[in-house]
Amino acid sequence: MTSTSDPGARLAPAPLPAPAPDRCPLCASDRTALRFPARGGNVVEARAYACTSFGHRRHPPIWRCGACGLLFQEPRPSEAQLLAAYGEVEDPIYLAEKENRLLTFRRAARILGEARGRRLLDVGAYCGFFVEVARERGFEAEGIELSRWASGQARARGLAVLNETIAERAARGARYDVVTMWDVIEHLAEPRRDLELAARLLRPGGRLVLSTIDAGSRVARWLGPRWPWLMDMHLFYFDRENLPALLESVGFRVVARRDYAHTVSAGYLLRKLEASFPALRWLARGLRLLTPARLPVPVSLGDNMVIVAERR
């Protein structure tokens, strides 16, 4: 790993290009090509893995599969490194955004329909905000979360969120009517395996609802290397074709795919804008002076999607 603070770094030869991956991790095709070269040093640490991380545009090489269109980091951190980093995440900015997260989730939860006493598991529940919204709607809702800090925050508010992996929960033989994964799959070391585990956690006919960034969206393609979601903690970048195909291959039937809107505060949005587009920082700073920081702003650029899939 190179470091910019290394006094010898300026004299060192340019790093060799990363070796091309042999196979696409999704479809095993050998038609892989470098899409975005590495930027910044890849550091697997809790700071870069917080939900509200401002570490945009810092990532290892990102490759594209010519067969299925998947974008993926390679090399990727090991699962053990990821578990350790996510376990240590603490993210007070996220707590300050609570009201907006609740607005986001209340809108998103409409896709679940009536609760009718159904049991729901939120995977990657973080501070438990979606579990709270699902309970408001009448679901018997619980969650699992890797961050000890975040799951503790949820439990402190009386929510059933345990510090557990999806594999651990599935091994206990638990069964649910609904499993949700909000902006989780792009962070997983083994997305196919974890979707298989999600299928095991659902009764036949049960539903998986998941959201993620859409690398095939017009915004993502137009921005290219400037797309702000290209970052360390996002290992896999799916689109509206290859993610449904993956879901179908592990025992689901895809019943809906839609745009997914986030509601954020104006202050948070402008900080994200500044971190994502340094050239616009003066504009962003000016707007921050003029805009009430807490003003809720719904954001939907068409590059976030939600997919509903039924377990066969």
Ligand SMILES: [Zn+2]
């Ligand atoms: Zn592929």
